[in-house]
Amino acid sequence: NAGVTQTPKFQVLKTGQSMTLQCAQDMNHEYMSWYRQDPGMGLRLIHYSVGAGITDQGEVPNGYNVSRSTTEDFPLRLLSAAPSQTSVYFCASSFVKLGLYIGELFFGEGSRLTVL
Amino acid sequence: AQTVTQSQPEMSVQEAETVTLSCTYDTSESDYYLFWYKQPPSRQMILVIRQEAYKQQNATENRFSVNFQKAAKSFSLKISDSQLGDAAMYFCAYRSAYGGSQGNLIFGKGTKLSVKP
Numbered sequence: 001n002a003g004v005t006q007t008p009k010f011q012v013l014k015t016g017q018s019m020t021l022q023c024a025q026d027m028n029h030e031y032m033s034w035y036r037q038d039p040g041m042g043l044r045l046i047h048y049s050v051g052a053g054i055t056d057q058g059e060v061p062n063g064y065n066v067s068r069s070t071t072e073d074f075p076l077r078l079l080s081a082a083p084s085q086t087s088v089y090f091c092a093s094s095f096v097k098l099g100l101y102i103g104e105l106f107f108g109e110g111s112r113l114t115v116l
Numbered sequence: 117a118q119t120v121t122q123s124q125p126e127m128s129v130q131e132a133e134t135v136t137l138s139c140t141y142d143t144s145e146s147d148y149y150l151f152w153y154k155q156p157p158s159r160q161m162i163l164v165i166r167q168e169a170y171k172q173q174n175a176t177e178n179r180f181s182v183n184f185q186k187a188a189k190s191f192s193l194k195i196s197d198s199q200l201g202d203a204a205m206y207f208c209a210y211r212s213a214y215g216g217s218q219g220n221l222i223f224g225k226g227t228k229l230s231v232k233p
Contacts, residue, residue, distance in 0.1 A: 033220065040125075042207060042223040050219075058220060088159060092221070104151055105211075105221055107161035 002026050006091050006108035013081045013115045021076040021111050023091030030096040032074040033105070036060065036087040043090065049074055050096060081115045088112050118143045120210050122224035129198045130232050136183075137193045137227050139208030147213035150184065150191045151221075156204040164206070167191065169213075195229075203231040 007022045025032065033048035045058030049068040063085055065077040074093075078085060089112075092105035119142045129135035141150070152164040167175045167184050174182050179196045195202055208224040 031219065035221075035223075040225060042225040043221075044223075045220050048217075048220055056217060090161065092161075096219075104149070104163050104166055110159045110161075112159075 004091055004093055004106050004108040006089075006111050008111060009109065010112050011114070013078075013113065015082060015115060017081050018077070018079050019081065019113075020078075021089055021091075021113070023074045023076065023108060024072050025074075025091075025093040025106070026072065027093065027095075027106065028071060029093035029106070030071065032068070032091065032093045033058070034064070034066065034074070034076045035090045035092065037090060037110075038087050046076065046089075078113075081113075083115045086113060086115045118145075118210050118212070118222050120208055120222050120224040122208050122227050124227045125225070126228045126230070128230045128232060129195070129202075131198055131200060133198055134194060134196045135198055135229065137195075137206055137208075137229065139191045139193070139224055141189050141191065141208075141210050143189070143210065143212075145212055145214070149211045149213065150182075151209040151211070152180070152182070152191075152193045153207045153209060154202075154204045155207065155226075156201075161207075165193065198231050200231050200233060203229055205229075 004025045030051045034046040035043040037043045044060050047066040049055045091108040094105045121140045148169045150167045154162045154164045165177045181194045183192045205226045207226045210222045
């Protein structure tokens with residue numbers, strides 16, 4: 001059971017470049033989300049999804065796009081990378097049952113992104 | 117909106133001793149979950165312990181236990197018999213039991229725990 005898989009684990013970009021962080025889960029979780037972690041800031045929510053075809057913004061959505069075409073995948077796109085997007089990114093998922101969230105999130109291993 | 121506050125940016129404990137990490141939260145909801153996550157240098161987020169708000173009994177997991185004070189909105193983590201492997205960043209987190217945006221996990225800023233041999 002792979003759980004939540006993120007790729008790539010490390011990436012260096014130049015300002016203005018675009019890229020996609022991939023996230024896949026094999027637990028049939030309806031809820032998926034992306035967080036960014038910055039020193040002294042904890043983890044902050046970027047975007048989330050409660051099912052295929054449904055996405056919404058979190059606390060810090062600017063500069064990021066997401067889509068959810070399948071239950072398994074939830075990619076995060078940076079259309080024009082900026083140095084302020086240098087961070088560690090985490091994808092996470094969990095069960096949803098009858099509209100209620102069931103407990104903890106399962107996290108991927110994180111992706112370290114550096115924008116020069 | 118809910119908030120989570122960890123007032124101790126850094127803590128230190130001697131190996132084999134006990135340490136308590138503090139966490140307070142603010143919410144108007146009655147049904148929710150509280151979590152402590154551990155993040156070692158590998159940066160993997162590891163769930164340490166969870167507490168359901170409707171349960172009065174404090175959760176325990178081996179050397180880890182919590183002191184959950186619902187009325188005071190306090191959720192501290194106690195680590196007993198500290199080991200070198202406990203050194204990590206610890207995050208307190210809140211999650212509503214309800215759907216939609218309420219179900220998103222809200223993190224504190226973390227407490228960095230050092231363990232001295």
